[in-house]
Amino acid sequence: MTRLYDRVAVIGLGLIASSLIHAMRRADLAGTITGYDASALHMAQAREDGLCDMLADSAAAAVQDADLVMLCVPVGAMGGVAEEIGPHLRPGATVSDVGSVKRSVIDAVAPHLPPDVTFIPGHPMAGTEYSGPRAGFAELFDGRWCLLLPPEGCDPQALRQLRALWTGMGATVEEMEPDHHDLVCAVISHAPHLIAYTMVGVADDLRRVTDQEVIKFSAAGFRDFTRIAASDPTMWRDVFLNNKDATLEILGRFTEELFALQRAIRTGDGDMLHDYFTRTRAIRKGIIEAGQDTAAPDFGRAKTRPGE
Amino acid sequence: MTRLYDRVAVIGLGLIASSLIHAMRRADLAGTITGYDASALHMAQAREDGLCDMLADSAAAAVQDADLVMLCVPVGAMGGVAEEIGPHLRPGATVSDVGSVKRSVIDAVAPHLPPDVTFIPGHPMAGTEYSGPRAGFAELFDGRWCLLLPPEGCDPQALRQLRALWTGMGATVEEMEPDHHDLVCAVISHAPHLIAYTMVGVADDLRRVTDQEVIKFSAAGFRDFTRIAASDPTMWRDVFLNNKDATLEILGRFTEELFALQRAIRTGDGDMLHDYFTRTRAIRKGIIEAGQDTAAPDFGRAKTRPGE
Ligand SMILES: NC(=O)c1ccc[n+]([C@@H]2O[C@H](COP(=O)([O-])OP(=O)(O)OC[C@H]3O[C@@H](n4cnc5c(N)ncnc54)[C@H](OP(=O)(O)O)[C@@H]3O)[C@@H](O)[C@H]2O)c1
Numbered sequence A, B: 001m002t003r004l005y006d007r008v009a010v011i012g013l014g015l016i017a018s019s020l021i022h023a024m025r026r027a028d029l030a031g032t033i034t035g036y037d038a039s040a041l042h043m044a045q046a047r048e049d050g051l052c053d054m055l056a057d058s059a060a061a062a063v064q065d066a067d068l069v070m071l072c073v074p075v076g077a078m079g080g081v082a083e084e085i086g087p088h089l090r091p092g093a094t095v096s097d098v099g100s101v102k103r104s105v106i107d108a109v110a111p112h113l114p115p116d117v118t119f120i121p122g123h124p125m126a127g128t129e130y131s132g133p134r135a136g137f138a139e140l141f142d143g144r145w146c147l148l149l150p151p152e153g154c155d156p157q158a159l160r161q162l163r164a165l166w167t168g169m170g171a172t173v174e175e176m177e178p179d180h181h182d183l184v185c186a187v188i189s190h191a192p193h194l195i196a197y198t199m200v201g202v203a204d205d206l207r208r209v210t211d212q213e214v215i216k217f218s219a220a221g222f223r224d225f226t227r228i229a230a231s232d233p234t235m236w237r238d239v240f241l242n243n244k245d246a247t248l249e250i251l252g253r254f255t256e257e258l259f260a261l262q263r264a265i266r267t268g269d270g271d272m273l274h275d276y277f278t279r280t281r282a283i284r285k286g287i288i289e290a291g292q293d294t295a296a297p298d299f300g301r302a303k304t305r306p307g308e
């Protein structure tokens, strides 16, 4: 693999950043990698693990010579970081990010960047429920999508290089428009996360069913919800606050449909329920055919089938 | 393992029934196993696979000599089967079931059983999103809970024997009271399933986000919902219609909390969101500590990490 960038700066050294770094190293895509994180603990861990070639004392210091700057902080922190690094960016540098929301990040970041810098927002569609510099691994992006959202008139060479970086890290790149991105993600990720958080919160609240019972008997269904609802609180707070409109729109539709199903349960309309539950099967089939999940059954437990 | 029952009849030959049969065989817990299913296809598959020792032409014929009768049909079909088999049961026989709802099954089944028969309702807390006689496997119940709901004054010898059967099939038995069972299951299974069905339905409905996009980019979160929402429509229709009150109660609480979170998003109350998302993490931790799920991260994809 050709080296694509001589100097890369990574701001925010969490799950996505550390995966990025491991993935760039695996394919030798970057020369020197300089990191910075606002958390003293994460800086100490990064130092101990030798995660980066260099650690800087500030975001501004980290970016000064960089050909590529990757913003890997929570969505709500992107604007502040951009404001800080703006004056220190090298002319001709590319700035990108990995935030889960795009419109608000673009609005917060773009105004702070000098005109001789190319900003190409991005969003890798991969993650786990863990966070911090020790959660990352080189294979996180393998076989996953990375969405890039180049603005109109984006420098084609800079875009080609960033696409090559993501491809080199194992991802498949697709371009998308920011508002559409935010709506798609509200459907497939943001609303489902809020719903899972809510359901786990209800279980936790319910006095007549003890936590012990919830934990002990948690089967497929709820167990998957608890996994989703274990995701990083800061990251998700920022996602919801920054993708407010799309998330609220999808939640509105969700509530409407939920009411219709509740009414069917209350009135005993079994045909409506059966039809609804039959229709939703088709999407699952599509996902398996598209290779986005395994068709192997979920056994509702840690152990897998012997022989697997 | 000691043989616990000489003759077992299994009515309904789907996922749970076929897993039961494989698990009984694995530990040699039963002598002759006779099966019956209302579906001609499932009967043909059972015959071809040699799933049972004998197949009967009716539920009534299947149960005549049985020491143990296991009702493995959808919850809504339990009453009809009980009515049919009631007059044909052997004195001293034990009748049990595996239905996911208990109060309505007890009300539907018990009146049809003669007094010289012991009825011990049950519910194994294990399953997959697949159905039919070919979905079953001997290990389904290994390390999982099976709830038994013996009525007051239940014959202790019959109860001991049924407990031994489930233990022999790999499960851990716990006794519970029917109404409490239905509430616990509404929280950990029934409400989450309805919510997942709803969210997948919303995605399917939304014209501005194509099915193709939903399928292509489906990440952790939505992907888990599609798996849950691929479960058998008949089974789940019956569950909701038969656990109406508890399900609607939990969905009511869920909607209330969801509204509170939506309000926090709308008003930008980040602290409320952050607190809520922090609280729900604790339950996940409990589930992993209780061995009900693996702590390994969910990679949002079919492939697992190399070396795993
Ligand atoms: N996790 C996923 O599934 C996923 C998937 C795709 C995209 N993303 C996006 O990727 C980004 C990073 O997420 P992540 O999962 O890697 O989170 P993470 O593991 O929590 O890492 C974020 C890191 O940034 C640090 N940080 C916060 N504010 C900062 C600032 N102003 N300057 C420098 N460092 C700062 C955090 O420190 P503290 O911990 O002390 O705050 C933390 O170390 C987010 O924008 C998220 O939306 C996440």
Ligand SMILES: NC(=O)c1ccc[n+]([C@@H]2O[C@H](COP(=O)([O-])OP(=O)(O)OC[C@H]3O[C@@H](n4cnc5c(N)ncnc54)[C@H](OP(=O)(O)O)[C@@H]3O)[C@@H](O)[C@H]2O)c1
Pocket (backbone or CB within 6 Å): B011, B012, B013, B014, B015, B016, B017, B036, B037, B038, B039, B042, B059, B072, B073, B074, B075, B077, B080, B081, B098, B099, B100, B101, B123, B124, B125, B126, B127, B128, B129, B130, B131, B132, B133, B232, B234, B235, B239
């Ligand atoms: N799947 C789970 O995750 C799970 C977990 C715990 C408990 N349970 C409970 O286990 C029971 C069976 O579920 P399952 O997952 O094994 O479903 P399944 O695979 O669909 O099997 C049910 C079988 O019963 C047949 N049947 C329906 N009505 C009948 C009747 N009146 N007489 C004889 N056979 C009849 C069905 O035929 P048709 O397909 O033609 O209707 C089907 O072959 C349900 O009560 C369910 O609530 C399920």
